[in-house]
Amino acid sequence: MTVNIKRLDASQSDFDSSLTTLLAWDDSVDHQVNETVRHILHQVKTRGDQAVLEYTKKFDRLDVASVSELEMSQDRLQQALNTIPQDQRDALEQAAERVRDYHQRQNQESWQYQDDDGTLLGQKVTPLDRAGLYVPGGKAAYPSSVLMNAIPAKVAGVSEVVMVVPTPDGVVNDLVLAAAATAGVDRVFTVGGAQAVAALAYGTDTIPAVDKIVGPGNIFVATAKREVFGTVGIDMIAGPSEILVICDGQTDPDWIAMDLFSQAEHDEQAQSILISPDAEFLNAVEASINKLLPTMERADIIRTSMTDRAALIQVTDLSEAATVANRIAPEHLELSVENPETLLQEIRHAGAIFLGRHTAEALGDYCAGPNHVLPTSGTARFSSPLGVYDFQKRSSIIGFSAKGADRMGRVASVLARGEGLTAHARSAEYRIKND
Amino acid sequence: MTVNIKRLDASQSDFDSSLTTLLAWDDSVDHQVNETVRHILHQVKTRGDQAVLEYTKKFDRLDVASVSELEMSQDRLQQALNTIPQDQRDALEQAAERVRDYHQRQNQESWQYQDDDGTLLGQKVTPLDRAGLYVPGGKAAYPSSVLMNAIPAKVAGVSEVVMVVPTPDGVVNDLVLAAAATAGVDRVFTVGGAQAVAALAYGTDTIPAVDKIVGPGNIFVATAKREVFGTVGIDMIAGPSEILVICDGQTDPDWIAMDLFSQAEHDEQAQSILISPDAEFLNAVEASINKLLPTMERADIIRTSMTDRAALIQVTDLSEAATVANRIAPEHLELSVENPETLLQEIRHAGAIFLGRHTAEALGDYCAGPNHVLPTSGTARFSSPLGVYDFQKRSSIIGFSAKGADRMGRVASVLARGEGLTAHARSAEYRIKND
Numbered sequence: 098m099t100v101n102i103k104r105l106d107a108s109q110s111d112f113d114s115s116l117t118t119l120l121a122w123d124d125s126v127d128h129q130v131n132e133t134v135r136h137i138l139h140q141v142k143t144r145g146d147q148a149v150l151e152y153t154k155k156f157d158r159l160d161v162a163s164v165s166e167l168e169m170s171q172d173r174l175q176q177a178l179n180t181i182p183q184d185q186r187d188a189l190e191q192a193a194e195r196v197r198d199y200h201q202r203q204n205q206e207s208w209q210y211q212d213d214d215g216t217l218l219g220q221k222v223t224p225l226d227r228a229g230l231y232v233p234g235g236k237a238a239y240p241s242s243v244l245m246n247a248i249p250a251k252v253a254g255v256s257e258v259v260m261v262v263p264t265p266d267g268v269v270n271d272l273v274l275a276a277a278a279t280a281g282v283d284r285v286f287t288v289g290g291a292q293a294v295a296a297l298a299y300g301t302d303t304i305p306a307v308d309k310i311v312g313p314g315n316i317f318v319a320t321a322k323r324e325v326f327g328t329v330g331i332d333m334i335a336g337p338s339e340i341l342v343i344c345d346g347q348t349d350p351d352w353i354a355m356d357l358f359s360q361a362e363h364d365e366q367a368q369s370i371l372i373s374p375d376a377e378f379l380n381a382v383e384a385s386i387n388k389l390l391p392t393m394e395r396a397d398i399i400r401t402s403m404t405d406r407a408a409l410i411q412v413t414d415l416s417e418a419a420t421v422a423n424r425i426a427p428e429h430l431e432l433s434v435e436n437p438e439t440l441l442q443e444i445r446h447a448g449a450i451f452l453g454r455h456t457a458e459a460l461g462d463y464c465a466g467p468n469h470v471l472p473t474s475g476t477a478r479f480s481s482p483l484g485v486y487d488f489q490k491r492s493s494i495i496g497f498s499a500k501g502a503d504r505m506g507r508v509a510s511v512l513a514r515g516e517g518l519t520a521h522a523r524s525a526e527y528r529i530k531n532d
Numbered sequence: 533m534t535v536n537i538k539r540l541d542a543s544q545s546d547f548d549s550s551l552t553t554l555l556a557w558d559d560s561v562d563h564q565v566n567e568t569v570r571h572i573l574h575q576v577k578t579r580g581d582q583a584v585l586e587y588t589k590k591f592d593r594l595d596v597a598s599v600s601e602l603e604m605s606q607d608r609l610q611q612a613l614n615t616i617p618q619d620q621r622d623a624l625e626q627a628a629e630r631v632r633d634y635h636q637r638q639n640q641e642s643w644q645y646q647d648d649d650g651t652l653l654g655q656k657v658t659p660l661d662r663a664g665l666y667v668p669g670g671k672a673a674y675p676s677s678v679l680m681n682a683i684p685a686k687v688a689g690v691s692e693v694v695m696v697v698p699t700p701d702g703v704v705n706d707l708v709l710a711a712a713a714t715a716g717v718d719r720v721f722t723v724g725g726a727q728a729v730a731a732l733a734y735g736t737d738t739i740p741a742v743d744k745i746v747g748p749g750n751i752f753v754a755t756a757k758r759e760v761f762g763t764v765g766i767d768m769i770a771g772p773s774e775i776l777v778i779c780d781g782q783t784d785p786d787w788i789a790m791d792l793f794s795q796a797e798h799d800e801q802a803q804s805i806l807i808s809p810d811a812e813f814l815n816a817v818e819a820s821i822n823k824l825l826p827t828m829e830r831a832d833i834i835r836t837s838m839t840d841r842a843a844l845i846q847v848t849d850l851s852e853a854a855t856v857a858n859r860i861a862p863e864h865l866e867l868s869v870e871n872p873e874t875l876l877q878e879i880r881h882a883g884a885i886f887l888g889r890h891t892a893e894a895l896g897d898y899c900a901g902p903n904h905v906l907p908t909s910g911t912a913r914f915s916s917p918l919g920v921y922d923f924q925k926r927s928s929i930i931g932f933s934a935k936g937a938d939r940m941g942r943v944a945s946v947l948a949r950g951e952g953l954t955a956h957a958r959s960a961e962y963r964i965k966n967d
Contacts, residue, residue: 330914452931467928479765493902496887520793
């Protein structure tokens, strides 16, 4: 059964509206989910540990007497790291080292300066005190996600990273625990769902309240994060994963087909798009797709994703490809071309950009170094990959000398009175010298 | 009529719960407002300019034939700047210069490095294409807010800053327009409310869609911003303004009373708190408050705010004051003490920190240089002042050499297979050399 992939042509007059249709993604709110989540949040906020125990029994079928029984010791994490196969341990540790090395370069420094009046101005950078990391259980349990969320927090200087992960029926994923050990996660609770988000946001007697909650999750987790935003910080609410490949037609079509599959296998709503000025190459990749699909473990998911959401887009040249890429602002952008650094100069909006034929997007998911938590659904127009900066915040520093307060107090007084805020004006005027 | 201000004592056993009660702020959602806002958003999204015209006629009583008639020309902005009194123009321009100078130091640079395999890693920083700035009309029309929101965007390199400001019954605030001219705002539309937020988020034939919307507004504006988040970026949703003053007891009590008033005059829900180890000083400030209150233009607002939400907190020493301050994570923190830089070292969470007796918080509102848009309601635990970084975003750069792809492809393959994602694994494996 051949996969029918949409074809778009940037030279057609209806291209812009076709592209809009292709990219449209329904993120409408499910009111039933909202109601359920609000109820769970309220229960945990008001009844703490007891509510956490009840929901964990109900949803994960774990019946314990106290939440402290749901905490995993550091010994248990270390045991997982010692238990997994050596090649997995090596891979985890190599990936962690590269991720740590890259993220250390994102560390922000405090700075100060004095102006001519002797007035001190600056910006003080401090880490969050405590961060919460949600890790999904079951089939979507990804150790790489533990590394990508926990390492930036630890590099930022967060004192305590608290991880929550559901273990339905007590089934534990040792790779996930090994990743937690490798990343330096401080505490782990086997709690999941909206109840875990609530516990991290409000705190219970046993689970400490955090300042920010990060990490992926299902619709209940995402809705809960959205609801507690303001009480704590949250990371982005992610849409389906996407890849956009720009190819000059000179890369092996099998490689490109597999790169498209690597997004499509995530879920049916994932989106894989290829842009090329070479119509024959688009045909060749389509042939590779049909050739390779039957060999894939996740063929059904890939087929649905490719049929519903993929596209092959023909453009006049690579410059037009860059224009289309900026319009899409993709999560992942592969520049599979001869001179990727030249094309890079034309790219303004993308979460992560992969240069050259050898840079498979999958390398970025695991071990290149940069984060794999990236803005989806076009939000790369205004947001950034998860980073150390997400676990630090800034405070402005202002220290006026007597001379500076005298001079700038006059300016503040005029502006405050112009706004009718006379307490502001008089507060500044007290510091003006009257000699 | 004496103002009764709450007294708290950090040495009392119920201090923590008293403080929690003091800080509690009801930000519950108004479902009626939500419904109204969603309807307006939907109308503007689907009917564009026509809906904007209808709502502007309905809410602002402006009846025009096309949205282009609601645009103000650059000439009109310049005319406002030429019309206002010279001392106001001078003050605006001095403030703008200091704000610009400070914010230029927040500019972020792209960076790249090569690892031992010749693999390129980096982070590319780019400005947003277009930013929207909401400016309230009527009595809360603050020119300083135009400077504080527009200047960081322009410093960041945003090509087009689009300002919306309602002008009910056609009443225009020349100081606001003059500030727009000074800050370099590119386009101004006299549209307000949820309809203005919708126009900026979705775009209409006349008003361009932006990538991020910033600026203060009433409950309809705040709710609309919350709803369009995801389609565009937004800044923080601000709670009531707050000031926390830590004083060693040696600052003139009238100065401190006026500093507290400068927050209290904003609105009845604003919160002013003074912490001191000196009980006599707390009494002296209370006396100053009662002495000065009758002389204030906004005495009624101040009285309500001070009665309902202010507090005088006694502590054992300045170190305990810092602990309480970190617990509160205030928007504004004055360290009105002899050695503020020593005390600063103990402060972890605050939006802006004002050092020494001469640094009235009001100076920071207008012309110190740092931004006056700051995290409220304890969110300084995890968020930062508005800054240039809010108008820039990062893209990760990954360029593997053939050698690097070979080496790291093996790591990615192991981890991808560990997660059951075989398309990821095979995509990486294609780039492994088989010789």
